[in-house]
């Protein structure tokens with residue numbers, strides 16, 4: 741079975757979630773490991789540089805099912821949590837055998853579906869409340885010693901938490 745390590749990206753609105761992912765995409769696409777970059781984003785932000793950019797979950801899912809080995813970005817953005825909830829869950833559980841690797845961008849750690857959390861190998865956490873950080877640490881235990889750092893992160897600053905190995909701090913801007 742082919743599996744791509746999925747990554748969950750969480751933080752309050754305007755903390756820089758989309759910006760962080762945008763800094764990672766060019767290098768990943770240049771690696772030659774991915775056929776296409778597919779982006780589901782209700783803001784339809786052209787700066788993702790997507791091969792397919794849509795705000796329509798049906799259109800996105802059709803492309804995900806028709807292709808293999810793509811890099812996927814599902815960006816809920818804004819103030820709505822769960823906008824793409826059903827689709828997020830489906831992709832996190834069903835499509836790994838197609839070789840896709842996904843970034844799930846959503847606002848709040850505490851509200852993210854447990855199925856999605858458990859299907860993500862990596863976490864990128866931006867500024868959010870301690871309660872959300874604590875909820876995330878249940879699925880990503882290596883965040884536990886850093887819970888108190890999360891509410892103090894600056895805009896654009898993040899902590900990358902892998903399943904294995906040490907968490908690393910970084911800045912998108």
Ligand SMILES: Nc1ncnc2c1ncn2[C@@H]1O[C@H](COP(=O)(O)OP(=O)(O)OP(=O)(O)O)[C@@H](O)[C@H]1O
Nearest residue numbers: 751752753754755756757758759760817818895913
């Ligand atoms: N490269 C950059 N350089 C400087 N500032 C930036 C950069 N990218 C983003 N910002 C600033 O950070 C803000 C938040 O960035 P971004 O849109 O990525 O946040 P977000 O967490 O995705 O927000 P939302 O949940 O609303 O989608 C932007 O509105 C902008 O002011």
Ligand SMILES: [Mg+2]
Nearest residue numbers: 757758817818
């Ligand atoms: Mg965003």
